[in-house]
Amino acid sequence: MMRYRELLIGITLGTAVFLTSRGIDLTPLFLIGGALLVLYLLTQGKMGNQFEFVGNPSAGRVDTGVRFDDIGGQEVAKRELLEALDFVRDRETVQQLGIRPLKGILLTGPPGTGKTLLAKAAANYTDSVFVSASGSEFVELYAGVGAQRVRQLFNKARQLATKMNKQSAIIFIDEIEIIAGKRGSHSSHLEYDQTLNQLLVEMDGIKPEESVNIVVIAATNRADMLDPAILRPGRFDRQVKVDLPDREGRMHILNIHAKGKPLAAGVDLDEVAKDTFGFSGAHLESLINEAAILAYRKERTQIEMDDIREAIDKVMLGEKLERKVDREELTRVAVHEIGHALVSETVRPGSVATLTVIPRGKALGFMRQAQEQEQYLYTKGYLEDQIAICLGGALAEELIYHNWSTGASNDFEQATSIGKQLILTGLSKLGIVQEDLVGKERIYEALKEILEEQQTRVRNILRDKEPFIRKICDVLLEEEKVSGDWFRKQLQCA
Numbered sequence: 001m002m003r004y005r006e007l008l009i010g011i012t013l014g015t016a017v018f019l020t021s022r023g024i025d026l027t028p029l030f031l032i033g034g035a036l037l038v039l040y041l042l043t044q045g046k047m048g049n050q051f052e053f054v055g056n057p058s059a060g061r062v063d064t065g066v067r068f069d070d071i072g073g074q075e076v077a078k079r080e081l082l083e084a085l086d087f088v089r090d091r092e093t094v095q096q097l098g099i100r101p102l103k104g105i106l107l108t109g110p111p112g113t114g115k116t117l118l119a120k121a122a123a124n125y126t127d128s129v130f131v132s133a134s135g136s137e138f139v140e141l142y143a144g145v146g147a148q149r150v151r152q153l154f155n156k157a158r159q160l161a162t163k164m165n166k167q168s169a170i171i172f173i174d175e176i177e178i179i180a181g182k183r184g185s186h187s188s189h190l191e192y193d194q195t196l197n198q199l200l201v202e203m204d205g206i207k208p209e210e211s212v213n214i215v216v217i218a219a220t221n222r223a224d225m226l227d228p229a230i231l232r233p234g235r236f237d238r239q240v241k242v243d244l245p246d247r248e249g250r251m252h253i254l255n256i257h258a259k260g261k262p263l264a265a266g267v268d269l270d271e272v273a274k275d276t277f278g279f280s281g282a283h284l285e286s287l288i289n290e291a292a293i294l295a296y297r298k299e300r301t302q303i304e305m306d307d308i309r310e311a312i313d314k315v316m317l318g319e320k321l322e323r324k325v326d327r328e329e330l331t332r333v334a335v336h337e338i339g340h341a342l343v344s345e346t347v348r349p350g351s352v353a354t355l356t357v358i359p360r361g362k363a364l365g366f367m368r369q370a371q372e373q374e375q376y377l378y379t380k381g382y383l384e385d386q387i388a389i390c391l392g393g394a395l396a397e398e399l400i401y402h403n404w405s406t407g408a409s410n411d412f413e414q415a416t417s418i419g420k421q422l423i424l425t426g427l428s429k430l431g432i433v434q435e436d437l438v439g440k441e442r443i444y445e446a447l448k449e450i451l452e453e454q455q456t457r458v459r460n461i462l463r464d465k466e467p468f469i470r471k472i473c474d475v476l477l478e479e480e481k482v483s484g485d486w487f488r489k490q491l492q493c494a
Helices: 002-021 027-043 075-089 091-096 115-125 145-163 191-204 247-258 269-275 281-297 305-317 327-347 380-401 406-424 440-462 466-479 484-493
Strands: 104-108 129-134 168-174 213-220 238-241 352-356 366-369 481-483
Touching (some): 075 091, 075 238, 145 168, 281 305, 305 352, 305 366, 327 352, 327 440, 327 466, 327 484, 352 484, 406 440
Parallel strands (some): 168 213
Antiparallel strands (some): 352 481
8 A cells, every 4th residue: 555655756846847847837727626625524534523522532531520419409300311321320130021121311401500500410421421512513614524523533432442441431412403303404514414313313223232332422402303213212312401591490409509509697588589570500519609709709607598689680680880870860750769669669678679770781770570479370360460570770761751751661671571471361351362473563552551451550550659769769879779679678667
């Protein structure tokens, strides 16, 4: 082989010298040849190989440092995952019973809920080699690169498991919707479909008699985008839903992340769990970390409850802004937020957690609601109350200034969305409807009637509250932030 290569190089060089001596310019040929060589190296994985890290033993380690006990707020998901992983651990019994080996587990749920942590914990639980990749690392401009990288990933997982004397390997693919989207949806680029086809081939090639048992764990927050072929039994045999944690789950997560942090005696994590409805595990970790940073900035040795409350606002809305707000404009913002709070306390007592005019993110001020208990189903009355709260800010401005500002645009958007939800769930006067069949005009008229009804209701709530609004406004402008408990006491005395 070497002889032929040397002969070919010699002929090429001789030809080049001969042509040059004849006065022929070979520059275009060299450029074309160089481009073809680079393209060949790229497609063969010689350059820019995204999976070279797989050959690194530290990347394919057995101990990922994560145990199931380290993951809070996902008891149902952990239980379902453990049931599936027992097939991997008890391999001999599974083979005796003739059970087809588990090939794939799909973790679905919102970002930050712990899907990657669950995959790492699964590797430790099954004593498996852990190899991970993101869906975005597979797809390139050049055809065939993604398919080749899928083959490399599976081969490397087998090699590392053999090298480390392990019977199983877990391949974790994050953002799998990038390479496993519905085929035909990428009309301009068939590389996606080729990569998916290769993944299907590799998963179909997992056999019971293999020395290394490969299990593919994939994560996505867009399960609706996945191709049906990858979801059928025999490929991803288990689908585990990883939802946002409930109050008890948030309490568990907060306790995990609060370990080793000096919390003051007045810190009530149960209250924090109640005030963080809708937070993911990642949000809660960031919350505790931000509270520690705030305590550090204030030169404290312990994390106070005030630090945690401010951290909640920061995680929800962003850092404080240095924006200089005109006094008149700030007064209007205060009136707007007091209107929200006043309506909220009237229709749902005890619902106000914080009231502030400190600018954060895109908000010049905000009223944060407290969640007494977890709620996943909503009645007509609850949704109507929520619309009223949304409209409270604009109508408080109308009461004081006889008009409202553009600051209410997001409130109107939310109120409209809730009103539409009322209609499409059969809770309006239209009864049970189907959006495509009813028509936009009828839905618009029903929505308009719902919003006008709540406007009248809110105006009746605010009608005699002008002195109270002006009084609270002066305090809020002075203090910049007041608690829900203080606001309720003032309302009771009014």
